[in-house]
Amino acid sequence: MNVKFNSRDPVYLQVVQHFKQQIAKGTYVAGQEIPSRRELAQQFQINPNTVQRAYKEMEEQQLIYTDGNLPSCITKDEHVLHNVRHELIQEAVQTFIQSVKSINAPLPEVVALIEQHYEEEDSHD
Amino acid sequence: MNVKFNSRDPVYLQVVQHFKQQIAKGTYVAGQEIPSRRELAQQFQINPNTVQRAYKEMEEQQLIYTDGNLPSCITKDEHVLHNVRHELIQEAVQTFIQSVKSINAPLPEVVALIEQHYEEEDSHD
């Protein structure tokens, strides 16, 4: 599981995004333990406080929960989990449509491009 | 011509993006004069220096040029202008594909979503 960070967006948000993708993909399931702050920091080569910031963000979004001092876990609320996938898809679709409309690009043409490029690309996990 | 800025991305980059979209759309044509730094700042309600930063960026990308102290103009290089549109489309397609693959979403399903949402949305100019 390789993670590459871009230098534009805040790292802690990219961490959140990473977890959302894993959830949407099914890599993380309901109630599953996630790495500790310090462990993930080690894995990603970032500061533990940055991870803490990301985890705090995810807690506020009900994506994870923490009981006492036990390792944090993915939420057991299936509704929330399902929503994550839905939101990511919705987000991708919205962004794409806005881009296309902002330059008056014909839809069939760009959709054709998508299908054309889709198979050529490797899926980077 | 209404422009809304998000608070996440740098304003000067959003200005550049705006011009690229206008070029791709054909609103701006080769050799056409563009608003002065101060005038655009007034229009967009931002600082003239922010506009200057955006214009400088566009000059480095050969999108516009400036002779002496005369108003800046869109480049006359049709090749560059054509590339702008191509790059924007490519960018949108790439971003979309990456989003879709990162969560293993089936392509036909999301493409269907695009076509479904495309007509419902108003085109915000």
Add this chain to the structure above:
DNA sequence: TCAACTGTATTAAGCCCTTCATACACGAAG
């Protein structure tokens, strides 16, 4: 000529993010 407009340059201020260094409370495991 002079006023008003261009583009350009310099400097400073402020903000967000990241990192670092600590510290504390709690639970598990030896």
Add this chain to the structure above:
DNA sequence: CTTCGTGTATGAAGGGCTTAATACAGTTGA
């Protein structure tokens, strides 16, 4: 009990980016 690993909280420092304020040089046109 002691040690280690959890989560959590705090404060400070630094960097990078963005914006702002201001000044200067040149052109245009009344």
